[in-house]
Amino acid sequence: MKGLIPLVLGIFGTFTFSWVGLTVIPNLQIGHLDPQMDEEGTDVYPAPKSGMTERGRHVYAANGCIYCHSQQVRADYAASDIDRKWGERRSAPRDYLFDRPVLLGKMRMGPDLSNIGKRAPAEEENASPAPSASPAGPPAATASPAPAKSPAASPANPSASPAPAASPSPKPANSPAASTSSAPAAGSPAASLPAPSVSPAGGAARAVAAQSASLGAASASPAASPSGVESKPGEPPPYSAAWHHRHLYSPRSISIDSNMPAYRFLYEKRRIAGERSPDALNFTGSDAPPAGWEIVPTYDANCLVAYLMSLDQSHPLKEVKGVAPAASPGLAAPGAPAAAAPSPAASPAKGGQ
């Protein structure tokens, strides 16, 4: 080849072609999407995430969760992701509108997490998952038949007792979150308790309810298969905040086959000074701290769990054909809070009681 000019021009030309073709043009096509909303301008999806959740995304990125967990559901004809109950429909560009960094992932040494927030027990669902409310969750489920009272009794509720305001998550946003979480519980006391185990028993053997139960069971490993899902006393219900903390702290206490490293550096083991911290985790067995000690999640751990619990792509999108029964209850249920879609699991379960 003679002459530098044609060579350099060719080098630039081919590269421009690729750059324009694979980044600039697609950016014109899908780089300026808006959230979807209905005619009244409500039911906006997706919504931007809260500050704590955004911080959780960075904890997720910094600790390399992406190297084992994907966050994308492929279509039913392309793979069996939907059969695995990782989602009810395929993921679409609009689902990731506000994600930065976007964490699609390229490896599944662990299950897909696109919808892990959706699998949380019903009582925590309508609340934007404020982690400080989480320790209240499991005791509420086991302790008292009057759920309206139990959060108040639990020291985690900031509105009830001002003392734990020194807890690591002193966001003022907490108290409305905590109160909304107790509101549905007050409305239908029986339904909202350990949701996945109740709903099949409740005679409301609708397809959706059964699906939500298996959705809970699907990615819990054999150790936690159906019998395991019915949370034993003292164990958090699957995919609740307390469950996530336990899973992060000691993955193999939840699934014996798990390959996940423990993230104990996100937790603080400390001597109980005076009163036990309201955020302290309830561990049993070999993970339990010695007497006089407690294990408390750091702020980062709380953010990470908040982020995980915010992962939910179940809201139907116009551009994606969903599985029909799964999509309809979400659309049908009115009166939902604007930001969070009501889960299909919650509404039929309530109806059945």
Add this chain to the structure above:
Amino acid sequence: MDATEIPLKAPSIPADAPTSDVEQIERALIDASTRVPVLMFYTSAIVWLLLGTLLAGFVSFKLHSPDWFSNVSFLTWGRVRPAHMNVMVFGWASMAGMGTAIWLMARLCRTVLRHPLLLVAGAGFWNFGVLLGVGGILMGDSTGYQWLEFPPYAAIVLFVAYSLIISWAVLMFRFRRGDQIYITQWYLLGAFLWFPWLYAAAQLMLFVVPVQGVMQAAVGWWFANNLLFLWFGAIGLGTAYYMIPKVIGRPVYSYHLATIGFWTYALFSSWTGMQRLVDGPFPAWMITASIAATILTIIPVATVGLNHHMTMQGYFPLMRYSPTLRFTVFGAISYTVFSALGVLISLRSVARYVNFTQASIAYSHLGLYAFFTMVIFGSMYYIVPRLVGREWRYASLIKLHFWASVYGIGLMILMLLAGGFLQGANMDNPSLAFSESTQTILPYLRGRSLSGILLTVSHFVFAFHFGLMLFGLGRTSSVPTFLNPVETEGSEVHI
């Protein structure tokens, strides 16, 4: 390319050579001018290689024994893995590749290296950038974009370093002598011009004026695949185009094939990025375009492979003697395998199974190690003696290095491919629990750790040997180190 030059000869013995004394002296002068910067690049690269190897072993063991050091934040698997990846990509492969590229450019432009201090400064900045970036990742500052984990402050340092290096490369081209631009120079010039644009475009679109949502992933994988093809691939192929004809003393089989190969390579391989995201949340045309481009890379692969093969025709026995040839030919063959595997796993029917499995790790290692790293090892065996004026001390160590690398990378790729396909098959069967798929692959991951031991041995042996050369402990001899004693029959003509 000067085909009359005698291959496998010591650098500065004009008496044996049929070429004119002037050319011999000129070549020695050019080599001397590149000595300091190229050795600096090589030395840093090899230090990074050792560090990256240790990190790799750590990552590999932790993947099947997750409780190892899991209480230490900066040793958690999810931080060490990107640290390993970035050390290898930016520390080892980029620096070694630049070292080889600088030497080749000086030789092919037939001009002494001007302003070597500029390059030394560039190498220093580059090292600093990699150190900063890896430290950032371990401290929890990763950006979360695969292949671009370096936090922005490290990326800036890398960019400054790179501008120092490229400004020199442009300078070199200005002072070149002779009209012909050899094939290797096309590839190297391409690599030198593509890399900054690629890196800048990715940094701009992700951090300065960030694109929305999934476009970040598209930009990220576009960057990753182009880095693999247009930066490492171009340097690797350019080096192979120089080393193979040079060592066997025969011109490249066909210039026209090489032209076709180069332009189709530039055109098609730059479009393959979305092949990593088959059936992801993107418009289908983007992914289809990348799959089509991946299939079309068969054209450059076939032309380059054919060209190398025809050049080597009848000279394959020389691989018995020449370390450079042995490593380079292994790398060139791996390039064909790498591309064929790339075509296979990009097909939708296959990607369904392997997209989210360890098979994609096998693919990256096939490209970055079996192809690129082996070619670069080969070039180092050729170049270092010409820089330090000594020959490699022990043929046995070179052989150990070669075979440990070959068996190591071979075992690793077999394990990851077989394991990856099984993992994918189990994952695609929803009647099996998910943990079944990860349990299936565990024995293969242990096998991969074994291969890591082989590779560690190979790299430490090479580093030791290189260290001997660096400290002037190589052989003083007029004959290069052959892997086996040269037999008298047949091959002597060329050696």
